Amino acid sequence: MAATLRVALVAGEASGDILGAGLMQALKMRYPQVEFLGVGGPRMGAEGLVSKFPMERLAVMGLIEVLGRLRELLGRRKRLIAELIAAKPDVFIGIDAPDFNLTLELKLREAGIKTVHYVSPSVWAWRQKRVLKIRQACDLMLTLFPFEARFYLDHQVPVRFVGHPLANTIPLQADRAGAREALGMGLEDAVVALLPGSRGGEVARLGALFLDAAERLRALRPGVRFVLPCANAERRAQLEAMLVDRDLPLLLLDGRSHEALTACDAVLIASGTATLEALLHKRPMVVAYKVAPLTYRILKHLVKSPYISLPNLLAERMLVPELIQDAATPDALAQALAPLLDNGAVQTEGFDTIHRALRQDASQQAADAVLKLVGRA
Template sequence: MSANASRWMALVAGEASGDVLAAQLLQGLRAHWPGLRAAGIGGPALQAQGFEAWWPSERLAVRGYVEVLRHYRAIVAMRRALKQRLLQERPALFVGVDAPDFNLPLEADLRAAGVRTVHFVAPAIWAWRPERVELIRRACDHVLCIFPFEPALLAEHGIAATYVGHPLASVIPAQPDQAAARQALGVPMDAAVVALLPGSRRAEIDHLLPRMLAAAQRMRQQRPALRFVLPAVPALRSVILQHLQRAAASAWVKVLDGQSHTALAACDVTLVASGTATLEAALFKRPMVIAYHMHPLSWWITRRKMRQPWVGLPNILCRDFVVPELLQDAATPAALAQATLAWLADDAATQARRRALQQRFAALHDELRRDTVGAALQVLRPMLEGAT
């Protein structure tokens, strides 16, 4: 491999959360190698670090079996084109960030051709689809794990892995400043605030946001003074605004340009789509109601592959239903409204419930807080330095 190739790496980040993780990693690597070239598939966070995005990460932001089938040909064609380019240009290292259905087969092909491969964010074989462990073993020279129990589990299958902590645990403060967040959003300190987080994919928004808005309307009927904030992924802002218009909610839902962390810091409770945002809400110590809805066939397949009773990351990590999960047919507007309002009650039992939840989330925060980039560099540096 040429000296020039020894200082370039390929990255694929499949959605908004992966884009942020990958950007933090690239920033840390560039502190050691300022001239390090990085290219592949990424979003705005990576591109802000000078990343060459051959394709935008939103092209991979598809969840659900039926939804993936609609985009299958385009995704497979993109992966094939990317593989051909990488095999021709030969990066010193390939890092696939999350997006396991896209990245693992690609990593397997690259590794078989002699390219070093690392997967960042271990696929959740402990939660569902345990059969993927064989593909992980073929695909990855190393796995960077964001949860502490994962390296031992992967080691049982002969897979090298390192716990690097969850980078969000270092970014999100242990004690979020609610007053500053509300000032930034123009929300009164004495208002009760609900953050609506319907997801970062088009399919999620189309399935979940109408239910969330109908639930919010019911909440307003019971508590007219409630305030609602909705962080919008910039690429999907127009879609969100269309949903608000159809629901006649534009006047009373404050749509934000991104700013999900500001919304979580400002709110009293969040109604949130299952995914990384639930962990963010937990790190902000916020009560939540986890919701999800997808195509019925996708849901049927997903349910058959689940290995645990929980779907939301806070519940999985706490190994208990510490917050409600309302999924598929259970995610009715009435149920979502009732569960969300239950966190806002003023009685002593609810206050004790909120305090207990905050204590559990504080302990979780401490467990996940590590120097993620530094730990990842310990793994990646020998691979980059050893490229010849």
């Protein structure tokens, strides 16, 4: 009977929990004698991981919030290092959460444990010197995007591009008619999805701007309708307050962002991971983003990438309009959106090529890479 494979994993937020669960499923299919330990959420728990502490304790965003919890985070990491070294797993997989996981990986690798980091931090865009720590900490980097893998190869970091799980989850051709019917919209309607972000700060900066742009677009295209998926009850309340005294034909949804993207003709969207979902749904888009003025001035000097949106990074060209900071005005956004209602094919043909390139069955690819690393393929 084959020896048991012991795999340690740490995920720090919901997206990592999804990736971790998919990887655990794939590992169990290929190597049934596997046991898991570490930190994860409910999806990873359903696959057999008993979390050493609630994953939510790692889900901290913002400098002030991190400083307020720094002692707790450092204490948890120190104890976790000791527990994992004592447990002697065959491999440790840090899933995203680089500020927590890279130091953990470094200490475990120094103790002779194989280490994998799953999901590259945006080291290719800014703080590029972090690649030196990654090279020390990781036996293998698993990337979701091909341009990331090229960056690590250039910096002598062992890497494997595994694709993005969403590329397999989202069909190559979405059911637009079914989504329209579910939302009570006719096939002849011109529909624009508004996605100003899922966090309170994003919606505070972009929500009113997107609604102003919708009003300008309606002046250009009087029949256009809008749909806006809300990430949670707090974001819905925030947006409802912004809609007071506005006369917009807008449907607020509780979640259902994939349904909104399937149904719409074009998207006005905040820069972030949601742009990948819009790309995979083959919806032409205009990307906008604003940050605090001081933050923008600092980032201008730090960011090395010529683009900020994933579609352009993946296409390696300006495939979708990016309107950033002062350029993101209601009139400019409306003017960029209007032609996409009639002809978004230039974008969507490029999107289809990218979708097929990312459709690699990421969980199976990641499991294969992990098992090869530990000699259990």
